[in-house]
Amino acid sequence: MAEQQRGSVTLMDVAARAGVSLATASRALNGSTRRVGDDLRERVLAAARSLNYAPNAQAQAMARGQTNVVGLVVQDIADPYFSSIAAGVMGAAEGHQVLVTLGSTLRRSEREVDYLVAARGQRSRAVILAGSRMDDDDHAQALRREVEIFENDGGTVVAISQKHLPVDTVVIENRIGARDLAAELVALGYRRFGVLAGADRMLTSRDRVHGFRDGLGRSGVDLDPAFVLHGAFTRDGGYEAMQTLLDSGGELDCVFAVNDVMAVGAMAACRERGLAVPDDLGLAGFDDISTLRDVYPALTTVRLPLEKVGATAFDLVLSAPERTKPRTRRIKGEVVLRQSTRRID
Amino acid sequence: MAEQQRGSVTLMDVAARAGVSLATASRALNGSTRRVGDDLRERVLAAARSLNYAPNAQAQAMARGQTNVVGLVVQDIADPYFSSIAAGVMGAAEGHQVLVTLGSTLRRSEREVDYLVAARGQRSRAVILAGSRMDDDDHAQALRREVEIFENDGGTVVAISQKHLPVDTVVIENRIGARDLAAELVALGYRRFGVLAGADRMLTSRDRVHGFRDGLGRSGVDLDPAFVLHGAFTRDGGYEAMQTLLDSGGELDCVFAVNDVMAVGAMAACRERGLAVPDDLGLAGFDDISTLRDVYPALTTVRLPLEKVGATAFDLVLSAPERTKPRTRRIKGEVVLRQSTRRID
DNA sequence: TTGTATGCGTTATCAG
DNA sequence: CTGATAACGCATACAA
Numbered sequence: 001m002a003e004q005q006r007g008s009v010t011l012m013d014v015a016a017r018a019g020v021s022l023a024t025a026s027r028a029l030n031g032s033t034r035r036v037g038d039d040l041r042e043r044v045l046a047a048a049r050s051l052n053y054a055p056n057a058q059a060q061a062m063a064r065g066q067t068n069v070v071g072l073v074v075q076d077i078a079d080p081y082f083s084s085i086a087a088g089v090m091g092a093a094e095g096h097q098v099l100v101t102l103g104s105t106l107r108r109s110e111r112e113v114d115y116l117v118a119a120r121g122q123r124s125r126a127v128i129l130a131g132s133r134m135d136d137d138d139h140a141q142a143l144r145r146e147v148e149i150f151e152n153d154g155g156t157v158v159a160i161s162q163k164h165l166p167v168d169t170v171v172i173e174n175r176i177g178a179r180d181l182a183a184e185l186v187a188l189g190y191r192r193f194g195v196l197a198g199a200d201r202m203l204t205s206r207d208r209v210h211g212f213r214d215g216l217g218r219s220g221v222d223l224d225p226a227f228v229l230h231g232a233f234t235r236d237g238g239y240e241a242m243q244t245l246l247d248s249g250g251e252l253d254c255v256f257a258v259n260d261v262m263a264v265g266a267m268a269a270c271r272e273r274g275l276a277v278p279d280d281l282g283l284a285g286f287d288d289i290s291t292l293r294d295v296y297p298a299l300t301t302v303r304l305p306l307e308k309v310g311a312t313a314f315d316l317v318l319s320a321p322e323r324t325k326p327r328t329r330r331i332k333g334e335v336v337l338r339q340s341t342r343r344i345d
Numbered sequence: 346m347a348e349q350q351r352g353s354v355t356l357m358d359v360a361a362r363a364g365v366s367l368a369t370a371s372r373a374l375n376g377s378t379r380r381v382g383d384d385l386r387e388r389v390l391a392a393a394r395s396l397n398y399a400p401n402a403q404a405q406a407m408a409r410g411q412t413n414v415v416g417l418v419v420q421d422i423a424d425p426y427f428s429s430i431a432a433g434v435m436g437a438a439e440g441h442q443v444l445v446t447l448g449s450t451l452r453r454s455e456r457e458v459d460y461l462v463a464a465r466g467q468r469s470r471a472v473i474l475a476g477s478r479m480d481d482d483d484h485a486q487a488l489r490r491e492v493e494i495f496e497n498d499g500g501t502v503v504a505i506s507q508k509h510l511p512v513d514t515v516v517i518e519n520r521i522g523a524r525d526l527a528a529e530l531v532a533l534g535y536r537r538f539g540v541l542a543g544a545d546r547m548l549t550s551r552d553r554v555h556g557f558r559d560g561l562g563r564s565g566v567d568l569d570p571a572f573v574l575h576g577a578f579t580r581d582g583g584y585e586a587m588q589t590l591l592d593s594g595g596e597l598d599c600v601f602a603v604n605d606v607m608a609v610g611a612m613a614a615c616r617e618r619g620l621a622v623p624d625d626l627g628l629a630g631f632d633d634i635s636t637l638r639d640v641y642p643a644l645t646t647v648r649l650p651l652e653k654v655g656a657t658a659f660d661l662v663l664s665a666p667e668r669t670k671p672r673t674r675r676i677k678g679e680v681v682l683r684q685s686t687r688r689i690d
Numbered sequence: 691t692t693g694t695a696t697g698c699g700t701t702a703t704c705a706g
Numbered sequence: 707c708t709g710a711t712a713a714c715g716c717a718t719a720c721a722a
Contacts, residue, residue: 008465008498010699021709026701035707052494057466058403058412059699062714067403072447078432078652080425080636087423090449099463102417102447104435118444120353121399149397153353235639264639271641291425291636294580294609296616307423355715366693371717382691404715407698 009051018047030055057099061123066154070317071119071127073103073112080289081259081306085130085160088310096318098125105131110139116146119155126156126317130310132204133164140164156320158313162203168316168327170309174204174286175211177302177333181256181284182215184335185300189344190254190282193223196241196266197258198233205233208258208286227252231262238262242269254282254341260289263299267340282341286333298338305331354396362392375400402444406468411499415662416464416472418448418457425634426604426651430475430505433655441663443470450476455484461491464500471501471662475655477549478509485509501665503658507548513661513672515654519549519631520556522647522678526601526629527560529680530645534689535599535627538568541586541611542603543578550578553603553631572597576607583607587614599627599686605634608644612685627686631678643683650676 015025020040028036028044036044047053061067072089074082086102093100101122105111112129119127127150133140147157147165157167185193195212198205213223227250231241238257242265245255257263263285270277277283277297285292288303312329360370365385373381373389381389392398406412417434419427431447438445446469450456457474464472472495478485492502492510502512530538540557543550558568572595576586583602587610590600602608608630615622622628622642630637633648657674 008468012699022700023702023709023711024707027708030701037707040708054462054466056407056468056699057463058406058468059714060701061403062401062407062716063699063701065701065714076432077422077435078425078428078635080423080428083423083425083428083431086428086447087421087449090422090447091451094451099467100447102431102435102445104432106436106439117399118402121402122444123353123401123403261636267641268639289636290423291580291606291634294613295639296612296641356717357715367716368694368718369692372692375717380691385692401715404698405717407700408715408717410698410717 008056009053010056011053013051014044014047014053017051018043020044030060067123067125068098069101069122069124070098070314071101071103071115071122071124073105073115073127073129073131075105075107075131077102077104080261080291081287082130084290084306085310085313088307089128089314091307092311092314109134109137109143113139113142113146116143116150120150120153124155126158126320128158128160128313128317129165130160130313132161132202134201135203135206137201156317158316160309160313162207163328164203166326168320169329170313170316171328171330172204172304172309173330173332174207175214177286177304177335178208178211179215179218180333180335181286181302182212183219184337185254185256185282185284185341186216186219186221188282188337188341190341191221192250192252192254193221194227194245194250194252194255195223195229195258196238196245196255196262197228197230198237198262200230202233205258212256224250226250233259233262235261235265238265239269240265242266246273246275252281253344254284256284258286260285260287260292260299260301263301264292264295267295277340278342282344284341288336297340300338300341301336302333303336304333353401354398355401356398358396359389359392359398362396363388365389374398375405412468412470413443414446414467414469415443415659416446416448416460416467416469418450418460418472418474418476420450420452420476422447422449425606425636426632427475429635429651430655430658433652434473434659435655436652437656437659454479454488458484458487458491461488461495465495465498468498469500471503471665473503473505473658473662474510475505475658477506477547479546480548480551501662503661505654505658507552508673509548511671513665514674515658515661516673516675517549517649517654518675518677519552520559522631522649522680523553523556523601524560524563525678525680526631526647527557528564529682530599530601530627530629530686531561531564531566533627533682533686535686536566537595537597537599538566539572539590539595539597539600540568540574540603541583541590541600541607542573542575543582543607545575547578550603557601569595571595578604578607580606580610583610584614585610587611591618591620597626598689599629601629603631605630605632605637605644605646608646609637609640612640622685623687627689629686633681642685645683645686646681647678648681649678
């Protein structure tokens with residue numbers, strides 16, 4: 001006898017079935033301080049179970065004035081860099097009774113603002129902004145403004161990448177990692193470097209290039225600006241930049257691609273030209289994307305604990321204090337020498 | 346003058362500022378049938394803007410009795426297979442004013458039920474269940490039950506992989522893909538095959554194995570069950586299964602790993618033993634994970650349009666009819682022959 | 691066209 | 707310990 005056409009069972013249904021008041025039912029099911037008689041509590045629980053009661057989270061949120069929604073905004077969820085971070089966030093959220101909503105900006109930073117507004121509408125507890133900032137970002141000001149509004153409403157914002165927003169931030173030590181890599185490569189004997197960079201506006205790319213140049217400098221090696229090529233921060237970007245670099249005719253002995261995905265593209269370009277890595281040319285990347293650990297020859301790179309980055313961001317959300325100075329968590333990379341570079345004389 | 350301690354601006358604030366009633370403000374901002382005078386509408390919009398008003402989505406949901414939340418449940422967001430599907434879902438959702446929530450089961454299928462309950466609590470409009478079913482799934486019954494409850498509440502469930510739930514499903518043609526692959530491999534001249542499979546309970550793995558065997562059979566080639574090894578559905582699973590297979594001493598000329606990630610692990614195992622692919626042994630995978638397109642030697646595989654799979658699932662959500670027979674969308678793979686296999690005589 | 695009043699499902703405040 | 711009842715913020719049926 002179609003007991004319910006559509007629309008779910010409510011707390012009232014449960015209360016009625018258990019023969020108690022709404023308040024008692026609420027307390028028995030979701031109340032914090034358990035001050036309900038055991039007998040009644042039992043009846044309520046039984047009623048809820050038999051009715052398949054699921055509390056209306058929206059209504060709870062309204063009544064409580066807060067939600068357990070955390071927004072995660074990435075540039076591209078299909079990019080292993082971001083999906084690893086996302087996995088870290090999800091893992092850390094596990095068991096904390098929070099709902100993670102996913103936003104993908106497709107590398108258009110103005111979308112970040114949209115997501116922030118949406119998150120505010122959802123009364124989200126927090127938003128994690130994962131992704132490199134652009135230097136000349138037209139939307140930087142709009143973002144700052146929206147962040148401020150969101151925080152004024154009581155929300156928490158956590159950023160991942162660079163410290164460019166006055167919020168808790170997981171800073172990825174791109175410069176240091178690239179510097180260390182440069183030092184190791186010089187130690188191997190490399191001297192004439194080329195660099196495959198992303199867009200110059202992209203801070204992550206720029207930091208890695210600067211750090212690399214800095215590391216070379218400390219070892220007394222110069223980096224010829226003519227051999228620093230800019231392309232898309234993708235496989236194809238690396239492929240094309242490498243082609244251009246090879247066409248330029250510079251006599252290089254090692255190439256640093258600012259991320260693994262670009263490095264893989266570069267490797268493909270080398271292969272096409274019959275250039276052997278590492279025999280004819282050393283090649284290094286950055287990130288240590290786990291899916292790419294088995295490329296051959298194995299890529300020398302800077303390992304970033306991406307899942308830990310995500311987990312750390314989530315920890316910052318959980319431990320967000322009332323309103324203090326923004327905190328910073330620094331995460332360093334670790335140079336991993338593999339077969340794409342070798343000792344040369 | 347701390348205009349607002351915490352807590353956001355409400356529609357009432359906007360209405361007051363604009364000097365109109367709540368209803369008018371509501372209609373001007375979110376109402377469907379625009380029946381508000383231009384002057385008032387303008388005033389309301391201006392007020393909302395100046396106050397940074399963002400409608401409380403929870404309250405809207407309650408008043409409307411429905412939400413725009415769509416839940417996406419994957420097994421592991423860090424797995425490129427699932428992150429590609431997720432990207433497809435996100436892309437299709439773009440511009441449709443829906444919020445995608447992300448759930449990750451970490452390959453524990455009982456978590457799917459948890460997410461479904463949570464989605465029901467959120468009064469989610471729909472849930473997309475991405476991920477292979479297990480054959481002897483203890484939780485299958487619980488899942489069926491929860492799906493039914495969710496749908497009774499008016500929610501839509503869409504599954505991706507196999508048709509094993511009475512809901513709209515994006516079926517991935519694993520058998521056909523594997524069968525086609527087998528045919529092509531036989532055509533290349535291969536005869537003595539080994540297979541690296543996932544857990545036998547996992548339907549996706551099983552379908553691919555069966556399809557492969559079927560394809561061989563049609564070409565008059567037998568698959569020795571002794572050379573079908575089961576391992577984890579991961580890189581390491583492929584690596585270990587390949588080791589075992591090589592240890593078994595069978596004289597094989599081609600190995601089919603049921604997914605690319607396992608194939609890459611297998612390739613690593615071969616390399617360690619000094620076995621050259623494809624010269625000493627052919628190797629094929631399944632999925633055509635884009636991040637792995639540049640492994641060397643390039644992997645022969647079955648290309649699955651993963652983003653399209655996700656997009657199709659989302660389309661099913663959008664077009665979910667009142668209550669009819671479950672629909673099925675079949676998505677086929679396409680054999681891609683690359684360097685990890687070759688013509689042999 | 692605009693305003694008034696009611697209800698959505700819960701929590702929390704207040705009495706009993 | 708338990709039960710009425712008032713918010714919570716918005717949409718909408720109804721009245722003007």
